[in-house]
Amino acid sequence: FWEKSRVFDLLKIMLVSSILGLVGEWFCVHKFHFWEYHFPVFWDGLPVWIGLVWGYLYAIYILIAELFDRSWRRFGEPVKNTFSIVFGIAFFLFLREVHLRIDVHIAYYYALFLAVGLTLWRAPMDAWTLIVAGAGGTIGEYMAIQNGLWSYTSPAFPQTGMPISLPLAWGLAAVYVRNAALHFWHSTIWLALGAAALVGILKIL
Numbered sequence: 001f002w003e004k005s006r007v008f009d010l011l012k013i014m015l016v017s018s019i020l021g022l023v024g025e026w027f028c029v030h031k032f033h034f035w036e037y038h039f040p041v042f043w044d045g046l047p048v049w050i051g052l053v054w055g056y057l058y059a060i061y062i063l064i065a066e067l068f069d070r071s072w073r074r075f076g077e078p079v080k081n082t083f084s085i086v087f088g089i090a091f092f093l094f095l096r097e098v099h100l101r102i103d104v105h106i107a108y109y110y111a112l113f114l115a116v117g118l119t120l121w122r123a124p125m126d127a128w129t130l131i132v133a134g135a136g137g138t139i140g141e142y143m144a145i146q147n148g149l150w151s152y153t154s155p156a157f158p159q160t161g162m163p164i165s166l167p168l169a170w171g172l173a174a175v176y177v178r179n180a181a182l183h184f185w186h187s188t189i190w191l192a193l194g195a196a197a198l199v200g201i202l203k204i205l
Contacts, residue, residue: 009181009182010059010063012181012182013055013058013059013062013177013178013181013182014055014056014058014059015055015181016177016180016181017054017055017057017058017059017177017181018051018052018054018055019051020054020173020176020177020180021050021051021053021054021055021058022046022050022051022054024173025046025050025054026043026044026046029044029045029046030044030045030046033153034152034153034154035150035151035152035153036150036151036153037149037150038148038149038150038151039149057136057137057140058133058173058174058177058178060136061129061132061133061136061137061174062129062132062133062174062177062178064132064136065125065128065129065131065132065133065174066125066128068128068131068132069124069125069128072124072128073124087127087131094167094168095114095168097164098110098164098165098168101156101164102156102163102164102165103154106165110165110168110169110172113172113176114168114172117172117175117176120179121175121179126175126178126179129171129174129175129178130171130172130174130175131171132174133170133171133173133174133175134166134167134168134170134171134174135167136170137166137167137169137170137171137174138162138166138167138170141162141166141170142160142162145160145161145162146160146161
């Protein structure tokens with residue numbers, strides 16, 4: 001089915017995304033109150049399945065992005081250049097809307113993560129990961145919100161209950177998860193464990 005090295009890569013992606021996801025969810029739900037879940041939970045407002053969802057979804061999105069990346073290589077330069085220009089303009093307009101509609105303090109965090117991501121990772125595979133995870137995550141969140149699984153405290157679009165920054169959040173997270181898992185996953189695991197220890201300290205305090 002897959003080569004052993006490929007299976008190991010997927011397991012690394014799932015492990016890194018699960019650990020980082022749990023820590024990130026704790027801060028967003030418990031400390032910053034960006035959203036809340038509406039069913040029985042097991043740890044400070046987090047559902048018992050959250051780590052599995054992070055692991056499986058990001059592995060799936062990255063696999064789909066790889067399919068797009070392989071197809072992308074078959075196109076000629078005129079097609080690639082045209083698509084790159086259209087995507088660049090659309091992405092700029094989207095970032096402008098995000099900047100206008102979200103809290104300025106949150107915008108600073110997005111600007112920092114986006115600047116680091118664009119500095120380190122600009123390959124076509126990174127762009128496809130951003131697009132696939134951004135679209136897939138947003139669609140999945142819409143269905144989950146409409147079914148009452150969770151809700152955001154300050155949605156930009158009250159009729160849908162969704163913040164405008166969702167595609168960027170999902171896309172950026174996927175780019176970071178993929179590169180962290182495949183290129184320096186040992187350091188990422190230690191960093192995540194340190195963050196988890198920090199969460200424990202904050203709970204005590």
